[in-house]
Amino acid sequence: MPTSPTARPMYPPTLWAARGRHVGSAAEDTVRRTLQRLKDDHVVDDFLEPPDEPTEESGPAGTPGPRIFEARWRAPGDVTVRARLILEPASAGGQEWTLLAEAEEAWDLAWPSPATVFWPDDPDVTWDRDTATGLRLRGINTLPDDDKAVRRLLKEAGRSPWNIHVVVHEAMTPDHRGRVPLAQWLPPGLRHRVVEHRAAPQQLRVVNWALEDFGVQVPRGGAVVLPGTPAPDDYAAGDFSVRTVFLDGSEPTALIAAVTSFAALARPLPDDAVAALGSLREDWRLLTLEEELARERKLVAMYAEALEAMTQSRDLYREAAERAAEALAVYRESAGAAPAGPPPADPPASPLRGLTRTLDRFRGVARAPRPRSDGGAAGEPPRPGE
Numbered sequence: 326m327p328t329s330p331t332a333r334p335m336y337p338p339t340l341w342a343a344r345g346r347h348v349g350s351a352a353e354d355t356v357r358r359t360l361q362r363l364k365d366d367h368v369v370d371d372f373l374e375p376p377d378e379p380t381e382e383s384g385p386a387g388t389p390g391p392r393i394f395e396a397r398w399r400a401p402g403d404v405t406v407r408a409r410l411i412l413e414p415a416s417a418g419g420q421e422w423t424l425l426a427e428a429e430e431a432w433d434l435a436w437p438s439p440a441t442v443f444w445p446d447d448p449d450v451t452w453d454r455d456t457a458t459g460l461r462l463r464g465i466n467t468l469p470d471d472d473k474a475v476r477r478l479l480k481e482a483g484r485s486p487w488n489i490h491v492v493v494h495e496a497m498t499p500d501h502r503g504r505v506p507l508a509q510w511l512p513p514g515l516r517h518r519v520v521e522h523r524a525a526p527q528q529l530r531v532v533n534w535a536l537e538d539f540g541v542q543v544p545r546g547g548a549v550v551l552p553g554t555p556a557p558d559d560y561a562a563g564d565f566s567v568r569t570v571f572l573d574g575s576e577p578t579a580l581i582a583a584v585t586s587f588a589a590l591a592r593p594l595p596d597d598a599v600a601a602l603g604s605l606r607e608d609w610r611l612l613t614l615e616e617e618l619a620r621e622r623k624l625v626a627m628y629a630e631a632l633e634a635m636t637q638s639r640d641l642y643r644e645a646a647e648r649a650a651e652a653l654a655v656y657r658e659s660a661g662a663a664p665a666g667p668p669p670a671d672p673p674a675s676p677l678r679g680l681t682r683t684l685d686r687f688r689g690v691a692r693a694p695r696p697r698s699d700g701g702a703a704g705e706p707p708r709p710g711e
Contacts, residue, residue: 333555333593338431341439342598343518344487345462346454348419352412355450356394356443363398363442372396373611389414394443395611400436405429409605410443421456425601434514434585441517455520457485463508463516467523468532475528476535482522483539484554486595489515491584492532493570494524496546503572510581515588544568548580550587557590 336342347355363369373395392412400406408426426439444452453462458481460466468475482490491507507521524532524543533542536551541562543549550565565587567579594602 334599336592336594337427337602339428340602341426341428341432341514342424342487342594342601343440344421344423344456344597345440345452345517346419346421346456346459347412347444347452348454349451352415352420352422352452353392355445355452356410356412359443359445360394360396369396369398369442371611375610395609396442397611398442400428400433402430406436406439407605407609407611408439408442409601409609411601411604418459419454422452423597423601425598425605427602427605432514434512434588436514438513438517453517455485455488457481457487458490458520460520460522462488462518462520463506465504465506465521465523468525468528472531475531479522479532479535480538482520483536483551485520485551486554487598489519489584489587490522490551490553491519491548491580492522492524492536492543492551493548493572493580494529494532494543494546495526495572497526499572502574505574507577507580507584510576511584515584518588519584541566546570548577548583550583553592555593557587557592559590560587 349355357374360369360372364372375393375395391414394410394412396408396410398406398408406426406428408424411423413421413423424439424443428436440453444450448463454460455462458466458478469478479492482492493507495503508516508519511519529543529545536542536549539552541549541551544566546569548567548570549562552560552562552565565583567577567583570577570580
C-alpha cells in the first residue's frame with residue numbers, strides 16, 4: 326500500500342474540498358444561475374465572479390484562463406463559510422472544477438454540501454463526474470465486463486488523491502431495492518466526495534487482483550474503502566473493510582461508518598489543493614464592509630511602518646555621512662600641522678640580494694691568478710733550465 330510523505334501539508338479540519346468534471350454545456354451559466362437563485366432565497370449571503378487576471382495557470386495571450394466564483398454563506402450555528410470554485414477552460418472531456426470551502430470552525434459533515442451551493446442538486450445536470458475515472462459521484466457505477474478494463478479503472482481509482490472511492494461486491498444480483506446509491510445514505514458533507522463502484526458476483530476475483538497493489542481486498546458480499554494516493558498515515562485496511570453489505574434497501578450502517586471514519590482521518594492535501602487553498606486564503610475578493618475597512622487599516626499600518634523604516638534609514642545614513650565628514654576634516658588638519666620628518670629610509674636590503682653579493686665575491690677570488698714561486702705568472706710554462 327502506498328505511504329504518504331510526512332512533509333506534505335495536511336487537510337485543515339476547517340476545510341471541505343472536492344474536484345470533479347462538468348460534461349455538459351454552459352457550465353459557467355449554470356453556476357451563475359444557481360448562485361443567484363440561492364442569493365435571492367437568502368441561502369447565500371453574497372457571491373462574486375472576480376474579473377480575469379493573469380495567473381500562473383493562464384495560457385498564452387488570448388487563451389482563456391480558469392473562471393473563478395466566490396460565495397459566502399452561514400452554516401448552522403452562524404458559522405461563516407467562504408468557498409471558491411475554480412472552473413477550468415472547456416475541453417473535449419468537459420470542464421474540470423475544483424471547489425474548496427473553509428469555515429470559521431471545524432467542518433461538520435452534517436452541514437449542507439458546498440457543491441450544491443454552486444451546482445444544482447439535480448441528477449440530470451452532469452457536473453458530478455470524478456476526474457480520475459469519469460464516473461458519477463452521486464450514483465452507482467457498475468464495473469465494466471472486461472477484466473483489463475476493470476483492472477485499469479480500479480488502478481485509476483486507487484491513485485485518486487481527491488475523492489473517496491468505495492468498492493462494493495454484490496454477492497448476488499440485487500433487485501431494485503438494492504440499487505439505492507450509497508450517496509443517499511451518507512451525510513451531506515460526503516455525498517459529493519464519494520465514488521461507488523459495484524462489482525458483479527462473478528467479478529470478485531478480478532477486483533481483488535486489481536487491488537493487490539494497494540494492499541486491500543473486498544470480502545465476498547462486502548465492501549472496502551480504498552486508501553487513495555497518498556494514503557492517510559492511520560489507514561489500516563481491516564478498519565475500512567466491511568464484511569457484509571445487505572443490498573436489500575436497508576441502511577448500510579457499517580459501510581456508512583467506514584466511509585465517515587475514513588473521511589475523518591488526517592490526510593495529506595493533494596498538490597493542486599495546496600495552491601487552491603492558498604488562493605482561497607490570500608486572493609479572496611468577496612469582502613464585507615467591515616472586512617474591507619479592516620484590510621484598508623492593515624494596509625495603512627503597513628505603509629506607515631514602511632515609511633517609518635525608510636525615515637529611520639535615511640536619518641542613520643545622514644548621521645553616518647556627517648560623522649565621516651568630521652573625521653576626514655580632523656585627519657586633514659592633523660596631517661597639515663604635523664612637522665616634516667626625515668625622508669623615509671631606504672627599504673632594508675633583501676637577504677637574497679646580500680647572499681648573492683657574497684657569492685659573487687667568492688667567485689672573484691676564485692678567478693684571480695695565484696703568484697708562482699719563480700716569479701712567473703700562474704699558468705705559464707716553466708722556463709728552460711729552471
